[in-house]
Every structure is written in C-alpha cells, then in structure tokens.
Amino acid sequence: MSKKAKVKRGLGRLNAPGLYSAGTVVVTSMTGNPFIKEPYPENVIPLPQVKNTLERFGSSCIEARSGAKQSVALRKKLRAQLIDELYQLAGYVDLVAKGDVEILASSGFEYTKETAPSQVKHQASCPDVELSQGVKRGGIVGKAKRAPRARSCEFHITTGDPTVEGNWKHAAVFGQFKNMELEGLTPGQQYALRMRWIMPEGPGPWTPPLFFMPT
Incomplete structure (x- = not known):
C-alpha cells in the first residue's frame, strides 16, 4: 500500500549549529503560515514557546564556547527541549x-516522499511438473520441486479444447508437491492439465497445458 509523505524525524542527528539552523527555518516558515494558522489548538505547543526555546538554545551555544560546565550543561538541556x-x-x-x-513544504520541516502502492509480484516461473500413471486405475500423479515461498499447488483439468478458458475446471489443491495424485479419471481418456503455485500474495502463472492419458 502507499505511504503518505510526512515530516522527517531526524533532528536528533544534527549538531548544534545544524539544529539551530533547522529550528530557525521551521519557526520562520510557521510564522504566518497560511495553511497552519495560529493560534493552534490547546493541546498543541504554541509557536512562540518554540521560538523562545530556539533563541535560548542559540544563546547557550555561544556561551558554551567557553567550555564552562554549567554553560555546556545548559546547552545540552535546551537542545533536548528544542x-x-x-x-x-x-x-x-x-x-x-x-x-x-505543499503544506509540508510550507512548514519548513524536511519531509519524506510519498511512496506509490507496491506492485504485487507473483512467482515468475510456473511449476515444473512431471506427470505419471497413478497407483490406482484412472489416476494421475504429479511431482514438482517446490518453489520458494509456495504455499500450495493448484490443478485445473479439461477434456475439451485447452485454449478455451471456459473448458477448464478446478481439480485439486495440494500442500505437498512430491505425490500430487488425481483419482477417479476415465482410463483411456486424454486429459489436459495445468498447474500454478499459490503464493502468499496470490496465485502465480499457469503452466502450459500438459496432456496425459491415464490407464
């Protein structure tokens, strides 16, 4: 599914000058912003408060240049608050x-890009199935090497023209792939079969028709 654009949350990685610069851009952009008008709701931090903290942080950065422990501690405290x-x-x-x-850009915050809905990718290949005579009369056994992530293998069958989609009928779904046996078929009747993997995201592509005549 798609993800909407939103404000990035990477301020903690900025150094002191970078944080002060980013904060200045935000406060300037939010002041008189036509999309996000003041006053904000009561549960939202007021812009003047953010501006005040920003100014105090800027001053503390200058004072901390002296290396005094108290000044450095204050800068650290105001950094976290900002x-x-x-x-x-x-x-x-x-x-x-x-x-x-447009609204995100007007805020002065950096923001993520909207991502398009992910395209479902089915298993690129269809099952490589070998057909053989079943143990019982009128049976067909299919064997296939399991594809990664495959949950099951679905069989369709027809005695009609396999190029006509309406002729195909569901035959079975198997959760194991070494001994997939279809029983109760008519001996001497030629059947067309097709198979596909059922993946977590949905069915994969069908095999070309495979022809077999059970005895």
Missing part, C-alpha cells in the same frame, strides 16, 4: 497536512 518541542510541532503539521506535500 528537539522535543519541534517534534511536537511536527506531529501537528502531519495532522494538518495529511500527506499534502
């Missing part, structure tokens, strides 16, 4: 945008 507040704000942006790239 990241937390920006993530709270990001959650609200995602809620409003609902995957709309």
